[in-house]
Structures are given as C-alpha cells and as structure tokens.
Amino acid sequence: MLSMVKPQYLLQKLRDKFYSGHLRYIVRQIGLNKILSDPYWKLVYVFSGKTQTHDIDGHKIEFKTDTFTEFMRFRSFAGEEAILKDLLQSLKKTDIVYDVGANVGTYTCFAAMKLQSQQTVAFEPESRNAERLRGNLELNNLDARVLEVALSDTNGTIDFALSGDEAGEGEHAIATDQATETIEVETVRGDRVIEERDLTPPSVVKIDVEGAELSVLRGLSETLRENVRLAYVEVHSEKLPAFGDSAPEVRAFLEGAGFDVTELSSDRSEFFLRASK
Template sequence: MSTTPNFGKQLRYIQSRLYSGRVRQIIRKTGLNKLLSKPFWQLVYALSENTQTQEIANQSIDFRTDTFTEFMRFRNLAGESSVVEDLLNKLDSDDIFYDIGANVGTYTCFAAAELGPGRMVAFEPEPENADHLRENLELNDLDAEIIQIALSDTDGTIDLALTGDEAGEGEHAIATGNTERTLEVDTARGDSLLEDRELPKPTVLKIDVEGAELSVLRGLRETLRQNCRLVYVEVHPEKIRGFEAEVSEVETLLTDAGFEVTELSQRGSEVFLRASM
C-alpha cells in the first residue's frame, strides 16, 4: 500500500464536500451509496498510509491498517466509538481491565493508554488477530498481557469458525455447525484460569465473542461476584441462539450477580450492554 497519505485525505475531503445535502439524499434513495461505497473506500485505502489515528476521550491511538478489513474497522472504529468513550470515561486509575475477544486491539489499546502498564489483559485466540494486536500495542508503546485462549465455561479445546482471510475480521466465532474453515483453539473457564495463572483480578470487563457471551459469563461467575464493578457486553441475538441461549439469559446472569444492566447502543441486531454495580 502507498505511504503517501495526502491523496487519501484529499479523497475524503472531496467526499465530505460532495456527499451532503440533496446529493446525499439522491444517492441514498437510488441505492448508489451501497454500490459505490466499497470501491471508493478501497481507493482511499490504496492511497493512504498504513496507519490510522483515532482520538477518543483525550487518548490518541495509532492503528496499523495492513489489510482493507483493518482499514474499514478503524475508519470509524466499527461503529463502537461511543461505547469506547463511555468505557474510558468510567475507568479509574486502579482498575484492572480484561478485553475478552480483543480482535486487533481497539478497546485494548485505548484502555491500556488510559490505565498504564500492568493493568490490561487481552484474550484473543485467533493467531493472526493476536499478532496484529501486539503490533498495535508496540506501535503506541503500550503494555498488555495477551492470552491466546478462548474463555468459556469449560476447559479444553474447541473449533473456531474462521469467516475471512484478513486480520481484523470481527466475526470469528466458536463453530456451532458445518463450517468450511475452522481452527482448533484452547478454551478455559475464566475463574479457573485466573487462579491457575495468578492473573490480576479484573474490575472491568469487555466481552465481544460473537454469540458465546453466556458461556464466557458462566465461566466467570465468581469473578463477577467478587471483583468486577463494570461489564460491557456486545450481545449477538441471532448468534447466541446457536449456543442454545437467549439475550435475556445474559441480562439475568448479570443482574443475579448484583449488576444493573443498561442498553448503551445498538448496531443492526447487535446490542451493547453495560452492567454496573
């Protein structure tokens, strides 16, 4: 990819000037926005440098964009900037943050910048995503422990369904049916893993595990009751049914553990929940 950023920036500027008002209405009404959007952003990506900078709540983070998938993820933080901002505004200096389903590090990097060394643990079982997560941490001189295990309510192994060929794909999930491409990964109950590895006890969790939310929470029952004060969960209503679970069970588990659950935002069918003490 080219390392001359001006062309990419100029294209974005032209788009912002032209794609407004009446023009925007016509393009959306005719469906041209869907037809033209991907080719436009592919051109911007090709003409941009291989990093993007995002700033939220006074924290500025550089992210590598070696793939088009990563470029699109970090262009608008996959529609999650308001959730990231809410998290950063609620972190205390003595918090320990676990990013469960860290992908390539959006939440990990912002939280690590806010909290400093020794207070960040990221769980990402997919090897390529984990490698890019390390690169993003190194790019910003940030510290986090990365554990390549899928948290669950059982110890063992499980097949991870791979949905794309590029780092940053956000939909790798535990396979629940016939899947063409899978990767066997280790699983562990969160409560057991904390004891076995003598990890610092988390006070804040973020969970994005593409339908396996309830399994992760069940494996962290004791941790939720004893240590946590704040939990962010991205719930996938359609995918969670593949695990023979319902969204209401996630909310019930959290309320039974003493949390008050609030719906922060929604992206398509996906719901972002915040559970606080």
C-alpha cells in the same frame, strides 16, 4: 497548497463537500451509494499509508491497517466509538481491564493507554489477530498481556470458526454446526485462568465473543460476583440461539450477579449491555 494535502484526506474532503444535501438524497434513493461506497473506500485505503490514528476522549492511538478489512474496521470502530468513550470515562487508575474477544486490540490499546503497565489483559485465541494486537501495542509503546485462549465455561479445546483470511476479521467465534472453516483452540474458564496464570482479577471486563456471551459469563461467574464492578457485553441476538442461549438470558445472568444493567445501543441485532455495581 493542494499538493501538501494527503490524498486520503483530500478524497474525504471532496466527499464531504459534494456528497451532501440534495445530491446525497438522490444517490441514496436510486441505490448508487451501495455501488460507489466500496470503490471509494478502497481508493482511500490505497493512500492511507497503512495506519490510522484515532483520538477518543483525549487518548490518541495509531493502528496498523495492512489490510482493507482492518482499514474499514478502524475507520468507524464498527460503530463502537460511543462505547469506547464511555469505557474510558468510567475507568479508574486502579482498574484491571480484561478485553475478552480482543480481536486486533481496539479496546485493549485504549485501555492500556489510560491505565498503567500490565493493568490490561487481552484474550484473543486467533493467532493472526493476536499477532496484530501485539503489533498495535508496540506501535504505541503500550504494555498489556495478550493470552491466546478462548474464555468459556469449559476447560479443554474447541473448534473455532474463522470468517476470513485477514487479521481484523470481526466474526471469528466458537464454531457451531454452520461453520465451514475451523481451527482448534484452547478454552478455559475465566475463573480458572486467573488462578492458573496468577492474574490479577479484573474490575472491568469487555466481552465480544460472537454469540458465546453466556459461556464466557458462566466461566467468570465467581469473578463477576466478587471482583468486577463494570462490564460491557456485546450481545449478538441472532447468534446466541446457535449456542442455546438468548439475549434476555444474558441480561438476566448479569442482573443475577448483582449488576444494574442498561442498554447502550439498540439500533442493530448486536448491541452492548453496560453492567455496573
């Protein structure tokens, strides 16, 4: 019965049925897709029930989507579904995972579901994101440690740039000269925070820090050499220069730490490096 179909699924079924073939080609050619896309997804969001459920490699997670920003982030995982699948398939039962730049917990939740209690540690300095991350863990009855600090190569505090007012904004980062709205957050070297907070060193790390990749890697240099067997680093080629760094330097650092490095995605200025031993 049509009345039993949830509105958001009905909208997507209608889109899949009619927005295809020759019509899809024409709409894209004249640029109408750019005009219609945002209203369409906002309508789907209205009927979404403020949660989304995703299944990757047999691991099903429900995410809160109280804002349109979160809804769009989880709709496609910002193009990172293949990375998540690779991570989940690569994890071992004994792994300890650090999610650096965890945002609202996409990687944290999936890793925590695959592993046992307290084998996942999330680092997210922005308080609204950290709060939502904890909410997503609770929603799925998952256990992970959430630390509201920014990993870097210095200990102290630093200005942290905000890209918007909603949880799930994906571009919060250590501030550069171009930042307009900032907050002060605690920074700590990864090697030091492990010792100070009595954390188990990671065997797997995922890093997504909007251009501050090398700062995080330098602060974790000892841990990377001695403990980490697998790292996923999102490289932001256009943002690295603001920190005095470059994409080739990120790769070179990982190789210098003893990793074999491969590029998992290369269709954007932002791409993931997979570093393994």
